[in-house]
Amino acid sequence: MGLCHGSNSSIIEKSLNHNENLDIYTVIWLDNRIKKSKKQISIQQQQQLRTIINYLKIFENENDCEEYIKQMSQDEYIILIINDQIEQKFISHVNNLQQIFSIYIYSQNNNIDEQLINQYDKIKSICLNYDELIKQIEFDQIKYKYIKNKILFDIFYINNTNNSNEKFIYSQILIDILLQMDSMPNDIIDLITLCRNQYKGNKFLLNILREFQKTYTSNHAIWWFTRDTFISQLLNKALRIQNIDLIFLLRFFLHDIEQQLKQYLCLTPVQVYRYELMSNKELELLKDSIGQFISINNFLLTTANTFIVFR
Numbered sequence: 001m002g003l004c005h006g007s008n009s010s011i012i013e014k015s016l017n018h019n020e021n022l023d024i025y026t027v028i029w030l031d032n033r034i035k036k037s038k039k040q041i042s043i044q045q046q047q048q049l050r051t052i053i054n055y056l057k058i059f060e061n062e063n064d065c066e067e068y069i070k071q072m073s074q075d076e077y078i079i080l081i082i083n084d085q086i087e088q089k090f091i092s093h094v095n096n097l098q099q100i101f102s103i104y105i106y107s108q109n110n111n112i113d114e115q116l117i118n119q120y121d122k123i124k125s126i127c128l129n130y131d132e133l134i135k136q137i138e139f140d141q142i143k144y145k146y147i148k149n150k151i152l153f154d155i156f157y158i159n160n161t162n163n164s165n166e167k168f169i170y171s172q173i174l175i176d177i178l179l180q181m182d183s184m185p186n187d188i189i190d191l192i193t194l195c196r197n198q199y200k201g202n203k204f205l206l207n208i209l210r211e212f213q214k215t216y217t218s219n220h221a222i223w224w225f226t227r228d229t230f231i232s233q234l235l236n237k238a239l240r241i242q243n244i245d246l247i248f249l250l251r252f253f254l255h256d257i258e259q260q261l262k263q264y265l266c267l268t269p270v271q272v273y274r275y276e277l278m279s280n281k282e283l284e285l286l287k288d289s290i291g292q293f294i295s296i297n298n299f300l301l302t303t304a305n306t307f308i309v310f311r
Helices: 009-015 043-050 062-071 088-094 130-143 145-149 166-180 187-198 203-215 218-226 230-241 244-249 251-263 280-288 306-310
Strands: 025-030 056-059 077-083 100-106 123-127 153-156 293-296
Touching: 025 043, 025 062, 043 056, 043 130, 043 203, 056 062, 062 088, 077 088, 088 100, 100 130, 123 130, 153 166, 153 280, 166 244, 166 251, 166 293, 187 203, 187 244, 187 251, 203 230, 218 230, 218 251, 230 244, 230 251, 244 251
Parallel strands: 025 056, 025 077, 077 100, 100 123
Antiparallel strands: 153 293
């Protein structure tokens, strides 16, 4: 029997900011030639890019773009596209911002100094045409897919007398309560309503959303999660930034995954592997946690195939 609760998912869905990016990545395209040439980035180009990363913001002004980036949470991952007319001063300003994950320069005239790649570590590529740009971003997204399933952990320090353990306890209690709550009949409907607004104009994701609406059942939760599509990205983002409203809306999915994991529980130890790039800060935090309790706050994708990990 689940816990009773007074609120419902429809209220939660309405409380969510429909303009907020609920996915892992944001694409920001800065093109200061738009105003001069009156040539907009075409709808077709935008749609093609949004099949890779849904959330796209377009700027014409460098100052506006920089201010927007700076006001974003440091938990965000921004893919920044700029043209070859953008001043190097702007690149130097944003390259070290934590929110910037990668920078791509779109140069149709091949008149840009390729030494910029050596000078600024976040510049991944200088692309001479739009197709090349799309292919490079798509390739890099596959290469950096570990970001979408980045390990999230809290540490409980046994002998600590201050309040640093509060986050650990909070995470444990939150997930435990959500898993005990009964799902509501409208949970999936409310999630789909939210996603329709989020993916408006994105035919690729809307088709997947329709497929989810028609075919999702509780015994396919793990299949949907490992498919690396919108539902897994929503869950990973919600857990990473502790978006309580979104986690609440996804509690049916959390519950279904938990039940499937129990169903397929291994009765004997199994050795599995995963790879992940970690910052020095994260690595030191793990080293310091030896002898303490560690809470893993998301589902980790692993493999029994060492070739996949060490290739």
